[in-house]
Amino acid sequence: MSTFLSQQLIDGLAALTLLISFALLAQHRMLSVLHWFAAQGVLLAVTAALVAYSSGEHELYISAIMTFLLKGLLLPWMLWRVIRSLHVHREVEPLMNNGMTMMIAVVVTLFSFHVIQPIAVTSELMTRNSMAIATACVLLSMLMMITRKKAITQVIGFLAVENSLFFAAIGATNGMPLVVEIGIAFDVLVAALIFGLFFFQIRHTFDSMEVDAMNASLIHKDDEE
């Protein structure tokens, strides 16, 4: 496979990653959010494998396999179990209406392209084109965290930020050192486990998964004291 073709393929995958970030923002149902999140993980793994193949950095294969197992399978499954066992309402509840969120998302994408363009010119890597997209994905995932009411969707937004950062790392530096990557992967796993436990605690304490409701309940308690 020539360098040119693999660059083309990586560009295509980058485009798909951006599409998935938009799709994550646009979903109404919890289950489809999880599906797209899993798809993002699988896509990341494919990208990592492709970059590993074309750049000859064999360590990236390991992180590709880890990404696939962890972000493509394990995390979505764990989140799904949490959602099912907590009987969280199956609809995503956004703070703004969907059209408004999409408009902001488009502006955010434009902004990150504008910011990254001067940096990308100086890069020599064949993945330099995808840097703007990786930045846009990070910002879009943050937007997802901001515009959702439920704690669970915010956590998915957080994990999506991590996914996009991983994508940025592949794009900007051909991947981080393996030790760092394994460390981050386990951090994310542990974070997800703790979040899972937290959800049960939160439900136990506040009887709700909505962040506003939690705040209200805390303020109410302060007043009583």
Place this chain on the structure above:
Amino acid sequence: MSSIFFQFLQALLMLLLAPLAAGFISTVKARLQNRHGAGVLQPWRDIRKLFSKEVVLADHASWIFRFAPYVVFTATVIAASVVPALLPDTPLSLTADVIALVALLALARFFLSLAGMDIGTAFGGMGASREMTFSALAEPAMLMSVFVLSLGAHSTNLTTMIHHVLSTPLLIQPSIAFALVAMLMIAVAETGRIPVDNPTTHLELTMIHEAMLLEYSGRHLALMEWASMVKILLFATLIIDLFVPWGLSLDANAAGICLALTLWLLKLSILFVVLAVLETGLAKLRLFEVPQYLGTAFVLSFLGLMIHYMLEVQL
């Protein structure tokens, strides 16, 4: 001289083929639903029957109501004759600009809506207002998705764009894939097919396009129906021209034109079979979900635009 002749022939072909295309779609749909179907020629029979029937006009109908079918039909046919089906280089190719094309279709739609409101029935006005709402969302999305392609070709002229696609080597261009998906979604909306509008519905409350035609009869109705059939063929040809133009004959010799004709018909039938499968598989969207559907198309074409700048323009 011969090029003008070919131009004329091409327009005539579009016009004559349009009812057959509509018949083809409904036949494929019927087969998919385990029905026998009325045959490919049925739209032609309908048109012939309608032309021989007398026109029944409401007392309140003004000149706009009588005038509109001719305007709609002419504008649609002019638009269709401008889109290159077989030969990209024809005398009219200088006018084959996508923006002009959208304007011609907008003219047709404007008169269609006027006619819908002119008669003063509730359903006509309702159809007109829905058509205008959706077209206000669909047109920017359509232009945006065409712009993704014209950014590469540096032109909005269809002939120039076709030549650009034919002359560039095959690359994986994600932006074009995005534009294609957006364009397919918009084409479905603009031609009034499922999931946006149901062309065969008898339920007035769900109608969009049909609601405006409710009061028409005789040759007026025939022209309106024919125009909407031409519009389907026009959108299919436009999609073929923009995204898969390979096979168009660059000079007017017999062999080239025969090949172009065969390939065009083949691509058309693939597109129409896909449309029929989609129409069989999908349910009509709720009316209030249509803006979201069109918004998705807009976002997709906008993403195509961004990705073109991010990935495909060499810095």
